[in-house]
Amino acid sequence: PITIDKIAAGEVIERPASIVKELVENSIDAGATGVTVEIQDGGISFIRITDNGSGIARDDVQNAFLRHSTSKIRGIDDLVHVASLGFRGEALSSIAAVAQVELITKTAEETFGTKYQINGGKEQFLEETGAPNGTTFMIRQLFYNMPARRKFLKTPMTEASHINDLLMHLSLSHPEVSFRFLNNGQEKLRTSGNGNLKDVIYNIYGREVAGNLIQISYDRDNLRITGFLGKPIITRGNRNFENFFFNGRYVKSAMVSKAAEDAYKDFVMQHKFPFLVLHFTMDGEDLDVNVHPTKMELRFHKQQEVYNCVYETVHRALLEPEL
Ligand code: ADP
Ligand code: MG
Numbered sequence: 194p195i196t197i198d199k200i201a202a203g204e205v206i207e208r209p210a211s212i213v214k215e216l217v218e219n220s221i222d223a224g225a226t227g228v229t230v231e232i233q234d235g236g237i238s239f240i241r242i243t244d245n246g247s248g249i250a251r252d253d254v255q256n257a258f259l260r261h262s263t264s265k266i267r268g269i270d271d272l273v274h275v276a277s278l279g280f281r282g283e284a285l286s287s288i289a290a291v292a293q294v295e296l297i298t299k300t301a302e303e304t305f306g307t308k309y310q311i312n313g314g315k316e317q318f319l320e321e322t323g324a325p326n327g328t329t330f331m332i333r334q335l336f337y338n339m340p341a342r343r344k345f346l347k348t349p350m351t352e353a354s355h356i357n358d359l360l361m362h363l364s365l366s367h368p369e370v371s372f373r374f375l376n377n378g379q380e381k382l383r384t385s386g387n388g389n390l391k392d393v394i395y396n397i398y399g400r401e402v403a404g405n406l407i408q409i410s411y412d413r414d415n416l417r418i419t420g421f422l423g424k425p426i427i428t429r430g431n432r433n434f435e436n437f438f439f440n441g442r443y444v445k446s447a448m449v450s451k452a453a454e455d456a457y458k459d460f461v462m463q464h465k466f467p468f469l470v471l472h473f474t475m476d477g478e479d480l481d482v483n484v485h486p487t488k489m490e491l492r493f494h495k496q497q498e499v500y501n502c503v504y505e506t507v508h509r510a511l512l513e514p515e516l
Pocket of ligand 2 (some may be wrong): 215218282284
């Protein structure tokens with residue numbers, strides 16, 4: 194079973210950022226309002242994720258690390274479900290297969306918490322411990338038992354920047370959660386969790402961007418778009434500042450980028466890109482679910498319709514009189 198887990202793990206766990214993504218999403222699923230991520234060495238030697246969520250009851254701890262064990266049942270048109278289909282219930286077993294995992298967790302109902310260690314899929318110990326409500330995962334020495342995979346990791350700086358990007362996107366999609374990110378003890382990101390998207394933008398991009406935003410809101414048929422567009426005085430030099438979220442999940446879409454940029458063109462010099470944070474809410478059925486689960490590029494069944502909505506919404510926002 195350890196070999197099968199190792200192979201399966203390779204599909205889910207590519208790099209330290211994959212671990213952070215799975216664990217932070219679990220924290221959010223567990224109702225956490227605060228999540229702290231600390232890494233050393235780009236996350237290759239150490240990742241610690243602390244949340245104040247539901248915790249895992251002692252009797253459930255070992256089960257949570259079994260393949261295909263999930264305590265979650267998701268709605269069918271939940272994009273989160275669709276985009277991750279096939280990976281459900283595999284994150285903890287996969288992470289434990291390729292690293293050394295220490296878990297400290299406690300539910301509100303328990304008097305004492307649980308400390309659990311599992312290395313390369315082999316359980317080391319499970320014991321009672323004093324702990325606050327919530328869950329802390331410590332992941333050490335990623336791919337310590339798979340030297341070939343370890344060689345494919347990039348420099349700590351590059352791996353850390355993947356984690357930073359990921360946490361920026363998670364912060365923008367969850368303004369109601371307070372995030373903290375520390376790289377080698379240095380605070381890189383901190384959000385308040387007050388639910389205000391503009392405040393998150395301020396925390397990530399600073400005053401110049403947050404002070405020059407146009408609010409976006411579109412609601413028709415089966416499509417809702419909310420968020421912020423940067424005024425033309427703060428154009429960006431590349432696409433990296435276009436952030437799109439579909440049903441709460443960060444995705445890239447060349448078509449949505451193109452629509453926004455086409456609308457933007459009339460208002461700015463050539464070769465300039467907009468700052469954008471757009472949240473799309475739509476039926477899962479209108480999305481192409483045949484996209485590979487780890488890929489963030491999204492396709493739609495109604496390409497032209499979505500293009501038109503984005504184009505019109507951005508164009509109209511730029512025509513607002515207060516500009
Ligand atoms: P999935 O998230 O698809 O259910 P995972 O392997 O990621 O599968 O997690 C397995 C189970 O472990 C979850 O269903 C959940 O019950 C539990 N779990 C994992 N992380 C946390 C956490 N931070 N807080 C509470 N429960 C957790
Ligand atoms: Mg999970």
